[in-house]
Amino acid sequence: MTLMKKQVVKNSLGIILGAFIYAVAINDFLIPHQIGEGGVTGLTALGYYALAIPPALTNFVLNGILIIIGIRFLDKITIGYSVWAVFWISIFLKLPRLIHYHTTQTLIPTIIGGVLMGIAMAIIIDCQGTIAGSTILAKIVNRYLGIPTGSAMLFFDLIVAIPSGFIIGFQNMLLTIIELYLSAVILNQLLARFGAKRAVTIISEQYAQIAATLSKEYHQGITVIEAKGYYSQNQRPMLYVICTAKQLATIVPTISQIDAQALVVVDEVRSVQAEQLQRLL
Structure with a gap:
């Protein structure tokens, strides 16, 4: 079928x-x-x-x-x-x-x-x-x-x-x-609830290791965003990840194990492929 x-x-x-x-x-x-x-x-x-x-x-x-x-x-x-x-x-x-x-x-x-x-x-x-x-x-x-x-x-x-x-x-x-x-x-x-996802923004000096671990262990798509701190003027890329609530429950502890000082921001979003955009209304 x-x-x-x-x-x-x-x-x-x-x-x-x-x-x-x-x-x-x-x-x-x-x-x-x-x-x-x-x-x-x-x-x-x-x-x-x-x-x-x-x-x-x-x-x-x-x-x-x-x-x-x-x-x-x-x-x-x-x-x-x-x-x-x-x-x-x-x-x-x-x-x-x-x-x-x-x-x-x-x-x-x-x-x-x-x-x-x-x-x-x-x-x-x-x-x-x-x-x-x-x-x-x-x-x-x-x-x-x-x-x-x-x-x-x-x-x-x-x-x-x-x-x-x-x-x-x-x-x-x-x-x-x-x-x-x-x-x-x-x-x-x-x-x-259709298309309900979690958007995770990760700011960490260990961003490369975090990205590699998430990609390898969870086969998770990751976007690297070039960013610069205003106060320090240091270049520090951010990681942007879209995942389900279930995936989030395992991703956050993994980030914490790699860098306990990492700043993690989680937002509720709705994400679908372009052909299904009408269903988000």
């Missing part, structure tokens, strides 16, 4: 998992407690509360319309995976409830639902898809304006969530806003 085919299989299975978690959040936590949602999902819930329209039907029809709109602005791969996601979400929404949980403490299902929605959307988006609806609009805004996907989704979702108070009541409308905020925060945090 080629690398491309493996990636397609991985993304397809990941989207199915995300769709399942998404449907569980709606069927088992939000709808049973009359907590709304935003975007198409919010309209789906309102259609169920007010007119008893099956959520799967509303989800499929409205998302289909928005996918057609997305074709103009998003790449074919994203649209293809989005269709796949909408298909499986519609399937899972038709399944019976898996978790027969009900409580009068509606803040509990609000929090659980928001967390699950954020996780589900992060999985689907990380697999290059969307859940259509407001996610399509958010991806368009993200691509052209650079606004984080979760934040853009929250904006579009609130447009539906706030008026929903007339149907689900003021209290449930407030719970809906809390749930949307939680899912947006979690989505942004999880997506921010």
